[in-house]
Amino acid sequence: MAEVLMAVVGAGHPLNIDGIGGGNAVTTKVAMLSISARDDCDVDYFFAQVAVEKREVDFRPTCGNILVGVGPAAIEMGLVPAQDGETTVRIHAVNTGAVVEARVRTPAGRVSYDGDLAIAGVPGTAAPIPLGFMETVGSVTGALLPSGNLRDTIEGIEVTCMDVAMPVMMARADAFGLTGYESQAELDENREFYSRVEAIRIRAGQLMGLGDVTKSVTPKVTLLALPRNGGSITARYFMPWSCHPSMAVTGAQCIATCAILPGTVAEGLTLGLEGRGSPVTVGIEHPSGTFDVRVDFKSKDQGIEILSAGVVRTARLLARGEVMVPEAVWSGAA
Incomplete structure (x- = not known):
């Protein structure tokens, strides 16, 4: 899997020339979605942080900014049925075990991205997507203060x-x-x-x-x-x-x-x-x-x-399509 993701992003070059990464750690992130294996969640969200200049993939962390798009994407991909008005998507963040509720505007059963909420650092405005994070304390280490000390x-x-x-x-x-x-x-x-x-x-x-x-x-x-x-x-x-x-x-x-x-x-x-x-x-x-x-x-x-x-936070649909991965990479990943 790591080899495939590095090929998609173009890891190993500062501009990710041979891939679709943006040459920055915030634009070499990958979200993989599937119907949740948990009874209390709708979708599993598995995150990968692909390096920019190094050929490395870290599966240990999660990413909240990418998670904002998980609810709308799950609806767009048919993993979660849309409701009329608003759809609540319960997300299992596989990397850390956290559970997150995302509320997505879905008038007439379709995701709506238009809105007037502005987010600092993001151009323009869009529809708000409220996120509620549960079970986040000790997400990776099992403790609020994993060293046992306040300082x-x-x-x-x-x-x-x-x-x-x-x-x-x-x-x-x-x-x-x-x-x-x-x-x-x-x-x-x-x-x-x-x-x-x-x-x-x-x-x-x-x-x-x-x-x-x-x-x-x-x-x-x-x-x-x-x-x-x-x-x-x-x-x-x-x-x-x-x-x-x-x-x-x-x-x-x-x-x-x-x-x-x-x-x-x-x-x-x-x-x-x-x-x-x-x-x-x-x-x-x-x-x-x-x-x-x-x-x-x-x-x-x-x-x-x-x-x-x-x-x-906010999110919007950017593209649909296929990303091509060299056959040799697939063979190696298999």
Whole structure:
């Protein structure tokens, strides 16, 4: 399967010349859909992160931004029957075991993509697709704090290792001599930072029970700072070897949880969240705007219990057709 996906994307070239990838980690993602094997879900969503310049495929993570298109795609592909008005699609994210409910507008039994919702970092407007994430805590590692600590110190840098929808290692931007307000381009040009943070990420992966993560995109990396544009916190999210141009859906849930959990590296970097009860909306400022996450939680003696996380995104149908894979690749995959 990996060989087929690399051939489709064109992995191994910075521009993905021999494939349909876009030369960036956000455009070399693959979603594979099937009728769910679970009685409580409609469709199984299996995700693959194909590398850009390397010939590698990582099946360990999931992707929330790609997941937004799963509901409409499942309806378009005939995997889920459309209802008149709105269709709820229950999605099993196979890679992590999470269950997500997507609500898709389907007037007269057809998916409607037109709407007036604008998403920061996405041109134009489209119909809203609300997503409700359940069973996301410990999605990969089995624990909210897989290292067992609210904070760990690795090579002199304090980090919070957390697993909500996606394993993420979070640190304060100023711990690396950064402001946290740098642009994507500025961060991606700072190869000294990437070299330093990669060594810390690899050690964090070990502390989180993920083993050797040198060739895995998890855990992801996030730098945090005070908000300055009306949000709750500022974040720069890394995939992990390049900066995300906006914000990942799964990563946003982890950042939002870190922001409301006392004692993490986010403490002292949030505005407007202190003393707020459940549910709470956390506005995450990123390079392209602000991403809102609605978190339902229950207070506990030593922290909080996350019940669900909700986001609203958009999607549209781009193309239907066939992607050609060389016969030799199919033979090798078989």
